[in-house]
Amino acid sequence: MDPEHHSKIVIVGAGIIGLDVALVLAEKGLGRSVTVVAEYLPGDTASTYTSPWAGCNFSALSASDEKALRWDRLGYFHLKKLASEKSAESFVSHTPSTEMWDDTPPYEKIRDMSAYLEDFKLLPSKVLPDGVKFGVSFSTVTINAPKHLEYLYKRLRDEFGITFIQQKIPNVQSAFKSPSTVAVFNCTGVAAGTLAGVQDSKCYPTRGQVVLARAPWVHQNTMRHGRDYETYVIPRPGSNGNVILGGYMEKGDRAERGAQPGRARSPGCICGAEAVEEGGTRVEREEVQIGGKRRVIVHNYGAGGAGFQAGYGMAVDAVGSIEDILRTITENPRSCL
Template sequence: MKTSHDVVVLGAGVAGLTTALVLKQRGHGVTIVAQSMPGDESTDYASPRAGAHWRTMAPNDNRLLQDFDKCSYEKFLEFGRTMPTDTGVVIVPGIDYYDNAIPETEDPWFKEMVKNFAFIPTNKLPKGAKVGHSYTTGMVNCTGLGARQLGGVQDAAMFPTRGQTLIVQPTTPIRKTITHIGNGFIHYVIPRSDGTVVLGGTSQPNNFDPNPQQETTQKILQETVLLCPELKSCSVLKISVGFRPSRQGGVRIENQYYGKFKDPCIAIIHASYTMISKIDTAKQTKILVTHAYGHGGFGFQSSWGASAYTADLLERGLHSSKL
């Protein structure tokens, strides 16, 4: 019989919430503690501002990240097929353009995995693009930086990547996602199920400016209209700025053991994308912390795979002789 445990999940972004759900489905007791919860507005709370579509960022030589994205892709397509209203996941065509012809774009690892993959003919690529893909994808209608200050963690490798996006209302419905990635820029068009469209964007490391920049807004509109002419007569409903929780060296998912932890509540208040389990405030002995943060811009497309991996790691740690 499988043993259940009480687990505290710190952070309510897509990584924290998905991990909490995975643990709950496995029979564990789960408590979520976060500075921001769904519905809150904060530049540090990046997940609600995400375009939230599946487009892998895993390189050809990283099997672990590929497994994360593969699991999430299959999960999103299942949601889109079986419960689109409950989950907000919609299945749409995805189109990606790349200015750089590299192995990840010319021979992508996922071409046999996704549905309806095809290379886009050269004569149909936008200016500057050398490679293009089309495939079936899913989009989601929808405080990782806290690890910098979290007591006992204080990960100096964490840094914000500023993103600015627009929510617009087009006069013509948009039924596909479009992404164009070049040297130093990323432009994307991601429709939502309510008819609005997310336009982006920026990727500015170590930029803490929380204010929308008018010049950036105009640039986003100009570039996305080139990708999708149907946006010419759209109206801007909202301009958002959010800080993606990025990390030098990539995402951190690992177990760490703390001894004589005197005041665990302090850690819980300031945490994000980190889980603390088996807290014994009476004995205050050894505590297992399963770190899972630093997802940067790939939180949604890796969410289900990364959360399952994190839950596996936590359960192995709980059954370890170290506790």
């Protein structure tokens, strides 16, 4: 890392999770105190860089625990606002959606989502296809994932003054290169399983595979949640009529090895490995000693198949966990805690 770099806050990772943390910090007026360090940046493609491969929409595919429900809610309002105010630049669009389940989904999840999703309706059983037990329709958002990442990157850099450095770090502690750096956000996705200083054995890759097809007449999002499968059709905003057809999930090492873009079997077939955290996504503050000084690492990874919809809410919690440090930075920008 550049020895001249004196950012108080470093974010490792420029997938949707790292960029959402950068956005939440920038919205608090801290953009100029933030540097993002990442091996891959928006515009790059790599099998270990999940975000550009996402479908991508807001759906009920996410988890049903209290935190996941809250992150979904925050993400829905954040993405809906972008779709209303900056759809063309942000590549986020309002889209009608139908979701169906082969088994009845958790009651709490449907009750919670029904309270805020626009145009939410339960589908009468007579309209459900064979084998489907439960269905809903609502207004969702669809996202052109690679273009949305590029939008965030440019906005964070040009509007908020965030510095981006393209570099692979050998261990999480090395993100504290400058003595001024007081907090590091670890947003390394699948790499959290192997990165020295983290090596989280509960973090494993799951392969998601999708096909990009041309179907300009499809303007509706459709998902079917099976017992051991997921299928979906997602129109891709700003792509001149492309849709994403999914999906497929495969857990563990084979998933990561299989998630090589070059190994895709059909020309429009894309796949990526998403990080899943056993026991739920990890958003957690850790106190560490670096060069004899008290420093903080905030871990923020393991979003599974929901990083775009949950990322903003996860960022709100991750940033909220260091409010005490942010207050010191804001009140005394020259301080080095």
